[in-house]
Amino acid sequence: MAEVRVSLVYAVLFLSSLVVAIVEDLDDSFKQSRMEDVWLVDFYAPWCGYCKKLEPVWHDVGAELKSSGSPVRVGKMDATAYNGMASEFGVRGYPTIKLLKGDLAYNYKGPRTKDDIIEFTNRVAGPAVRPLPSKQMFEHVMKRHNVLFVYIGGESPLKEKYFEVASELIVYTYFFSALEDVLPEALTLPELPSVVVFKDGSYFTYDQYEDGSLSTWVNRERFQGYLPIDGFTLYELGETGKLVAIAVIDEKDHTEDNSRLKNLIQRVSTEYRDLFNRDFQFGHMDGNDYINGLIMGEVTVPSVIILNTSNEQYFLPSEPVDTMEKLVNFINSVLDGTAPAYGGDGVLQRVRRVGYDAKSTVMSVFRSSPLLGCFLFGLPLGVISLMCYGMCTAESDDGADDMELMKREGLTDEEDEEEAEEDEERHRQSAKLEEYEEGEGGLRMKESCNNRRRRRP
Numbered sequence: 001m002a003e004v005r006v007s008l009v010y011a012v013l014f015l016s017s018l019v020v021a022i023v024e025d026l027d028d029s030f031k032q033s034r035m036e037d038v039w040l041v042d043f044y045a046p047w048c049g050y051c052k053k054l055e056p057v058w059h060d061v062g063a064e065l066k067s068s069g070s071p072v073r074v075g076k077m078d079a080t081a082y083n084g085m086a087s088e089f090g091v092r093g094y095p096t097i098k099l100l101k102g103d104l105a106y107n108y109k110g111p112r113t114k115d116d117i118i119e120f121t122n123r124v125a126g127p128a129v130r131p132l133p134s135k136q137m138f139e140h141v142m143k144r145h146n147v148l149f150v151y152i153g154g155e156s157p158l159k160e161k162y163f164e165v166a167s168e169l170i171v172y173t174y175f176f177s178a179l180e181d182v183l184p185e186a187l188t189l190p191e192l193p194s195v196v197v198f199k200d201g202s203y204f205t206y207d208q209y210e211d212g213s214l215s216t217w218v219n220r221e222r223f224q225g226y227l228p229i230d231g232f233t234l235y236e237l238g239e240t241g242k243l244v245a246i247a248v249i250d251e252k253d254h255t256e257d258n259s260r261l262k263n264l265i266q267r268v269s270t271e272y273r274d275l276f277n278r279d280f281q282f283g284h285m286d287g288n289d290y291i292n293g294l295i296m297g298e299v300t301v302p303s304v305i306i307l308n309t310s311n312e313q314y315f316l317p318s319e320p321v322d323t324m325e326k327l328v329n330f331i332n333s334v335l336d337g338t339a340p341a342y343g344g345d346g347v348l349q350r351v352r353r354v355g356y357d358a359k360s361t362v363m364s365v366f367r368s369s370p371l372l373g374c375f376l377f378g379l380p381l382g383v384i385s386l387m388c389y390g391m392c393t394a395e396s397d398d399g400a401d402d403m404e405l406m407k408r409e410g411l412t413d414e415e416d417e418e419e420a421e422e423d424e425e426r427h428r429q430s431a432k433l434e435e436y437e438e439g440e441g442g443l444r445m446k447e448s449c450n451n452r453r454r455r456r457p
């Protein structure tokens, strides 16, 4: 038995030494060494729950990059121990994932899964613009990408601009370049050189007079015109600055109403592209849980809602939308400012948010496990009540009479005190629970720890 245990210990030691080799622990000397390679770095805090959750994923990322022969080196840095360096890199929450390439630093904001992080790493670590030298290559990438940006033509100032924009926006999407002769015959471009985006079964050309700067245009066009939306996509869509029009539906419900609304939104995204694409992103969301959390209310299913993700305002149609005309009218009323806006990010809304989050945390604990809920919230309550009972019934000489008097006159604030303590306890519990809670409410990403708590391990 003891032998087994000893060999287990050796196995663990051996494994952990492998792990260290795959993910390098970085310290102050990183300042000099970072320039020599491309680095993928996890800036973490030892006390942060989300960082601990990332740890095994991070090891897998390191192992896979190493085994696939990637030149990218994977490291992690305790941002609390190397405070100065972390702030130089602009680390504000934990964990922060960055890809460092020469002078450039790219933030990773996607889901913290191995595949997503590796896809990001390979995209950003590679060339900002990838050449498509043949028809076959062109067809290959066309099949693989739903949204595809391609510069078409020879050397030009537009090409320089395109490279500049690509090296910044490579965090979001791929960029390609090609000569005209690799394009499908059916495709005719008004002029060369051009920047074209292929998506939604069609293609759209950048027009520098109508579309503003190239980077604004790329940012606006980097999503399909219509797409399924979840909490994370919504957060990403928000970065384009567009309003998001969502059909809130129930995917499992195949009744007329459900599919009609989805179809309407889908159609408006293509048939009214010229009118609305600049300001709107379209899609559908399965179920109303997420939206309810967002607006701290309840939307009916099916229904349509338009969100302004930059100020957390939302718009609802005054009557159910069941025709194209009503949908277009609703969208126009949001555009021209006649539709009433709800929600927002004002002080009042933020106060409501705190209360709402606390309430839904408590509710979700009780819903998922009533017993645990009773234990978590009942035990502290029980202890507090017992303590209060003990204190009140404890014999005391002085002040007892005063107390009696006040009690009779209803002046005691004993009850209030108890309530305050309860509240505090509940608050502490919900703060703890929040760390484990995912995807509920709020457009901001909750899955990171705040810098402010640094001093409270």
Ligand SMILES: *[C@@H]1O[C@H](CO)[C@@H](O)[C@H](O)[C@H]1NC(C)=O
Pocket (backbone or CB within 6 Å): 243, 308, 310, 311, 313, 334, 335, 341
């Ligand atoms: C959305 O929010 C932004 C930022 O507050 C604001 O400038 C814009 O006018 C809003 N759009 C609409 C349609 O309300």
